[in-house]
Amino acid sequence: xxxxxAKASQGIDAILTALADPHRRQVVDILSRGPxxxxxxxxxxxxxxxxxxxxLRTLRRSGVVEEFHPDFDARVRVYVLKAxxxxxxxxxxxxxERMWAEQLTAFKAHLEKGAA
Amino acid sequence: MVALRVRATPExxxxxxxxxxxxxxxxxxxxxxxxxEPGVMSFEPGEGGRLIETRAGGKVFEIGRIRxxxxxxRLVFGWRQAAFAPGMDTEVxxxxxxxxxxxxxxxxHLGWDSVPAVHxxxxxxxxxxxxxxxxxxxxxxxASYKVRIGGA
Numbered sequence: 001x002x003x004x005x006a007k008a009s010q011g012i013d014a015i016l017t018a019l020a021d022p023h024r025r026q027v028v029d030i031l032s033r034g035p036x037x038x039x040x041x042x043x044x045x046x047x048x049x050x051x052x053x054x055x056l057r058t059l060r061r062s063g064v065v066e067e068f069h070p071d072f073d074a075r076v077r078v079y080v081l082k083a084x085x086x087x088x089x090x091x092x093x094x095x096x097e098r099m100w101a102e103q104l105t106a107f108k109a110h111l112e113k114g115a116a
Numbered sequence: 117m118v119a120l121r122v123r124a125t126p127e128x129x130x131x132x133x134x135x136x137x138x139x140x141x142x143x144x145x146x147x148x149x150x151x152x153e154p155g156v157m158s159f160e161p162g163e164g165g166r167l168i169e170t171r172a173g174g175k176v177f178e179i180g181r182i183r184x185x186x187x188x189x190r191l192v193f194g195w196r197q198a199a200f201a202p203g204m205d206t207e208v209x210x211x212x213x214x215x216x217x218x219x220x221x222x223x224x225h226l227g228w229d230s231v232p233a234v235h236x237x238x239x240x241x242x243x244x245x246x247x248x249x250x251x252x253x254x255x256x257x258x259a260s261y262k263v264r265i266g267g268a
Binding site: 101106108 | 132
Protein backbone atom coordinates (compact mmCIF):
# COMPACT_ATOMS: atom_id res chain seq x y z
CA UNK A 1 0.00 0.00 0.00
CA UNK A 2 2.65 2.50 1.06
CA UNK A 3 4.88 1.39 -1.83
CA UNK A 4 2.04 1.80 -4.29
CA UNK A 5 1.39 5.26 -2.89
CA ALA A 6 5.05 6.18 -3.17
CA LYS A 7 5.09 5.00 -6.77
CA ALA A 8 1.96 6.93 -7.64
CA SER A 9 3.46 9.98 -5.99
CA GLN A 10 6.64 9.66 -8.07
CA GLY A 11 4.50 9.51 -11.19
CA ILE A 12 2.65 12.65 -10.32
CA ASP A 13 5.88 14.43 -9.37
CA ALA A 14 7.28 13.65 -12.80
CA ILE A 15 4.11 14.88 -14.46
CA LEU A 16 3.98 18.07 -12.42
CA THR A 17 7.66 18.70 -13.10
CA ALA A 18 7.10 18.15 -16.81
CA LEU A 19 4.25 20.64 -16.70
CA ALA A 20 6.21 23.21 -14.69
CA ASP A 21 7.68 24.60 -17.92
CA PRO A 22 5.57 27.06 -19.93
CA HIS A 23 6.74 25.70 -23.32
CA ARG A 24 5.81 22.18 -22.30
CA ARG A 25 2.42 23.34 -21.09
CA GLN A 26 1.93 24.98 -24.45
CA VAL A 27 2.72 21.66 -26.13
CA VAL A 28 0.14 19.93 -23.94
CA ASP A 29 -2.37 22.62 -24.79
CA ILE A 30 -1.75 22.16 -28.52
CA LEU A 31 -1.87 18.37 -28.28
CA SER A 32 -5.15 18.57 -26.39
CA ARG A 33 -6.67 19.53 -29.73
CA GLY A 34 -5.21 16.48 -31.45
CA PRO A 35 -1.97 14.66 -32.38
CA UNK A 36 0.79 16.74 -34.03
CA UNK A 37 4.14 16.01 -35.69
CA UNK A 38 7.22 17.29 -33.83
CA UNK A 39 8.05 19.80 -36.55
CA UNK A 40 4.65 21.38 -36.38
CA UNK A 41 4.87 21.65 -32.59
CA UNK A 42 8.23 23.42 -32.87
CA UNK A 43 6.78 25.94 -35.32
CA UNK A 44 3.65 26.57 -33.29
CA UNK A 45 5.52 27.06 -30.03
CA UNK A 46 8.28 29.04 -31.75
CA UNK A 47 11.22 26.88 -30.68
CA UNK A 48 14.12 25.44 -32.67
CA UNK A 49 13.62 21.73 -33.41
CA UNK A 50 16.42 20.58 -31.06
CA UNK A 51 14.93 22.54 -28.16
CA UNK A 52 11.52 21.09 -28.94
CA UNK A 53 13.04 17.59 -29.05
CA UNK A 54 14.33 18.05 -25.52
CA UNK A 55 10.95 19.16 -24.25
CA LEU A 56 9.23 16.26 -26.00
CA ARG A 57 11.70 13.84 -24.44
CA THR A 58 10.88 15.18 -20.96
CA LEU A 59 7.16 14.91 -21.65
CA ARG A 60 7.63 11.38 -22.99
CA ARG A 61 9.70 10.21 -20.00
CA SER A 62 7.19 11.56 -17.52
CA GLY A 63 4.44 9.70 -19.36
CA VAL A 64 2.54 12.79 -20.45
CA VAL A 65 2.87 12.13 -24.19
CA GLU A 66 3.78 9.24 -26.45
CA GLU A 67 5.08 9.19 -29.99
CA PHE A 68 4.13 7.10 -32.96
CA HIS A 69 5.10 6.91 -36.59
CA PRO A 70 2.49 7.23 -39.27
CA ASP A 71 2.33 4.23 -41.62
CA PHE A 72 3.32 6.28 -44.64
CA ASP A 73 6.59 7.58 -43.21
CA ALA A 74 8.63 6.00 -40.42
CA ARG A 75 10.81 9.12 -40.13
CA VAL A 76 7.96 11.34 -39.01
CA ARG A 77 7.25 11.41 -35.30
CA VAL A 78 3.76 12.26 -34.24
CA TYR A 79 2.94 13.08 -30.63
CA VAL A 80 -0.22 12.41 -28.73
CA LEU A 81 -1.31 12.91 -25.11
CA LYS A 82 -1.52 9.85 -22.90
CA ALA A 83 -4.73 9.23 -21.03
CA UNK A 84 -2.90 7.67 -18.07
CA UNK A 85 -1.10 10.91 -17.25
CA UNK A 86 -4.40 12.69 -17.32
CA UNK A 87 -5.83 10.20 -14.87
CA UNK A 88 -2.91 10.72 -12.49
CA UNK A 89 -3.22 14.46 -12.67
CA UNK A 90 -6.93 14.22 -12.06
CA UNK A 91 -6.27 11.98 -9.08
CA UNK A 92 -3.73 14.43 -7.71
CA UNK A 93 -6.20 17.29 -7.99
CA UNK A 94 -8.84 15.22 -6.25
CA UNK A 95 -6.45 14.18 -3.51
CA UNK A 96 -5.35 17.76 -2.92
CA GLU A 97 -8.97 18.77 -2.65
CA ARG A 98 -9.72 15.92 -0.26
CA MET A 99 -6.67 16.73 1.86
CA TRP A 100 -7.81 20.35 2.29
CA ALA A 101 -11.35 19.24 3.06
CA GLU A 102 -9.94 17.07 5.86
CA GLN A 103 -7.72 19.86 7.15
CA LEU A 104 -10.56 22.38 7.18
CA THR A 105 -12.78 19.90 8.99
CA ALA A 106 -10.08 19.42 11.62
CA PHE A 107 -9.65 23.20 11.80
CA LYS A 108 -13.38 23.69 12.34
CA ALA A 109 -13.46 21.04 15.09
CA HIS A 110 -10.49 22.69 16.80
CA LEU A 111 -12.00 26.14 16.56
CA GLU A 112 -15.44 25.16 17.85
CA LYS A 113 -14.22 22.83 20.59
CA GLY A 114 -14.43 25.39 23.35
CA ALA A 115 -17.14 27.54 21.81
CA ALA A 116 -19.96 24.99 21.59
CA MET B 117 -15.21 20.81 -0.90
CA VAL B 118 -12.58 23.32 0.07
CA ALA B 119 -14.71 25.85 1.87
CA LEU B 120 -16.69 25.59 5.06
CA ARG B 121 -18.23 27.75 7.72
CA VAL B 122 -16.92 27.99 11.23
CA ARG B 123 -18.62 29.41 14.30
CA ALA B 124 -16.12 32.18 14.92
CA THR B 125 -15.33 35.69 13.78
CA PRO B 126 -12.86 36.15 10.92
CA GLU B 127 -10.42 37.58 13.48
CA UNK B 128 -10.58 34.47 15.64
CA UNK B 129 -10.52 32.11 12.63
CA UNK B 130 -7.48 33.83 11.13
CA UNK B 131 -5.68 33.83 14.46
CA UNK B 132 -6.39 30.13 15.01
CA UNK B 133 -5.50 29.16 11.46
CA UNK B 134 -2.08 30.76 11.79
CA UNK B 135 -1.32 30.57 15.49
CA UNK B 136 -2.74 27.14 16.29
CA UNK B 137 -1.94 25.19 13.14
CA UNK B 138 0.26 22.86 15.21
CA UNK B 139 -2.84 21.78 17.11
CA UNK B 140 -5.36 21.35 14.32
CA UNK B 141 -3.28 20.14 11.35
CA UNK B 142 -3.61 16.44 10.52
CA UNK B 143 -0.60 14.89 8.84
CA UNK B 144 -1.45 13.01 5.67
CA UNK B 145 0.93 10.40 4.21
CA UNK B 146 0.00 11.36 0.67
CA UNK B 147 0.99 14.94 1.32
CA UNK B 148 3.99 14.37 3.56
CA UNK B 149 6.41 17.26 3.31
CA UNK B 150 9.44 15.01 3.75
CA UNK B 151 9.82 11.22 3.64
CA UNK B 152 10.42 11.17 7.40
CA GLU B 153 8.10 11.15 10.39
CA PRO B 154 5.76 14.12 10.25
CA GLY B 155 6.47 16.94 12.67
CA VAL B 156 4.61 19.91 14.05
CA MET B 157 3.47 22.70 11.75
CA SER B 158 3.88 26.36 12.64
CA PHE B 159 3.67 29.77 11.00
CA GLU B 160 5.95 32.72 11.63
CA PRO B 161 3.32 35.48 11.52
CA GLY B 162 3.64 38.34 9.05
CA GLU B 163 4.58 38.77 5.42
CA GLY B 164 7.75 36.83 4.60
CA GLY B 165 7.30 34.60 7.64
CA ARG B 166 7.76 30.89 7.10
CA LEU B 167 5.41 27.94 7.35
CA ILE B 168 7.58 25.20 8.77
CA GLU B 169 7.37 21.64 9.96
CA THR B 170 9.55 20.84 12.96
CA ARG B 171 10.34 17.20 13.60
CA ALA B 172 10.87 15.63 17.01
CA GLY B 173 14.67 15.92 16.66
CA GLY B 174 14.38 19.65 16.01
CA LYS B 175 14.97 19.50 12.24
CA VAL B 176 13.01 22.09 10.33
CA PHE B 177 11.54 21.83 6.85
CA GLU B 178 10.37 25.04 5.21
CA ILE B 179 7.10 24.48 3.38
CA GLY B 180 6.82 28.03 2.15
CA ARG B 181 6.80 31.70 3.01
CA ILE B 182 3.85 33.95 3.62
CA ARG B 183 3.27 35.96 0.46
CA UNK B 184 0.22 37.92 1.50
CA UNK B 185 -0.62 38.78 5.09
CA UNK B 186 -3.91 40.57 5.29
CA UNK B 187 -5.56 39.72 8.64
CA UNK B 188 -8.33 38.87 9.19
CA UNK B 189 -9.43 38.35 5.59
CA ARG B 190 -6.71 36.77 3.53
CA LEU B 191 -3.52 34.75 3.77
CA VAL B 192 -1.32 33.44 0.93
CA PHE B 193 1.66 31.16 1.39
CA GLY B 194 3.98 29.03 -0.72
CA TRP B 195 3.71 25.26 -0.60
CA ARG B 196 6.51 22.87 -1.46
CA GLN B 197 6.96 19.23 -0.57
CA ALA B 198 10.49 17.83 -0.42
CA ALA B 199 9.77 15.63 -3.46
CA PHE B 200 8.96 18.65 -5.63
CA ALA B 201 11.48 19.30 -8.39
CA PRO B 202 13.46 22.55 -8.42
CA GLY B 203 11.38 25.31 -9.92
CA MET B 204 8.20 23.58 -8.93
CA ASP B 205 6.14 25.52 -6.49
CA THR B 206 2.52 25.78 -5.57
CA GLU B 207 0.62 28.38 -3.61
CA VAL B 208 -2.20 28.28 -1.09
CA UNK B 209 -4.65 31.11 -0.59
CA UNK B 210 -6.97 31.15 2.43
CA UNK B 211 -9.84 33.60 2.73
CA UNK B 212 -11.95 34.36 5.77
CA UNK B 213 -15.29 35.91 4.82
CA UNK B 214 -17.83 36.94 7.44
CA UNK B 215 -21.26 35.34 7.02
CA UNK B 216 -23.51 36.74 9.71
CA UNK B 217 -21.88 35.76 12.99
CA UNK B 218 -19.85 33.03 11.33
CA UNK B 219 -16.94 32.90 8.91
CA UNK B 220 -16.60 31.13 5.62
CA UNK B 221 -13.08 29.73 5.26
CA UNK B 222 -12.04 29.03 1.68
CA UNK B 223 -8.81 27.33 0.63
CA UNK B 224 -7.51 27.50 -2.91
CA HIS B 225 -4.44 25.50 -3.81
CA LEU B 226 -2.98 27.18 -6.85
CA GLY B 227 -0.29 26.04 -9.22
CA TRP B 228 2.46 27.84 -10.98
CA ASP B 229 2.35 31.59 -11.41
CA SER B 230 3.49 31.13 -14.95
CA VAL B 231 0.34 29.46 -16.23
CA PRO B 232 -0.49 31.89 -19.01
CA ALA B 233 -3.36 34.16 -18.03
CA VAL B 234 -4.61 34.07 -21.61
CA HIS B 235 -5.08 30.33 -21.27
CA UNK B 236 -7.28 30.75 -18.23
CA UNK B 237 -9.23 33.56 -19.83
CA UNK B 238 -9.85 31.39 -22.85
CA UNK B 239 -10.97 28.28 -21.06
CA UNK B 240 -12.11 29.41 -17.65
CA UNK B 241 -12.81 26.92 -14.96
CA UNK B 242 -15.09 24.03 -15.80
CA UNK B 243 -18.28 23.77 -13.81
CA UNK B 244 -18.28 20.08 -14.37
CA UNK B 245 -15.12 18.49 -13.03
CA UNK B 246 -15.70 15.14 -14.63
CA UNK B 247 -15.37 16.16 -18.22
CA UNK B 248 -15.24 13.17 -20.44
CA UNK B 249 -13.58 14.47 -23.54
CA UNK B 250 -9.84 14.01 -23.69
CA UNK B 251 -9.17 17.47 -25.03
CA UNK B 252 -11.33 19.27 -22.55
CA UNK B 253 -9.75 17.37 -19.72
CA UNK B 254 -6.28 18.65 -20.37
CA UNK B 255 -7.42 22.18 -20.90
CA UNK B 256 -9.48 22.01 -17.74
CA UNK B 257 -6.62 20.58 -15.72
CA UNK B 258 -4.19 23.21 -16.86
CA ALA B 259 -6.69 25.95 -16.15
CA SER B 260 -7.49 24.58 -12.74
CA TYR B 261 -3.96 25.25 -11.55
CA LYS B 262 -4.69 28.90 -11.78
CA VAL B 263 -8.15 28.95 -10.33
CA ARG B 264 -9.79 27.21 -7.46
CA ILE B 265 -9.62 23.48 -7.18
CA GLY B 266 -12.95 22.02 -6.31
CA GLY B 267 -16.37 23.52 -5.91
CA ALA B 268 -17.59 26.32 -8.13
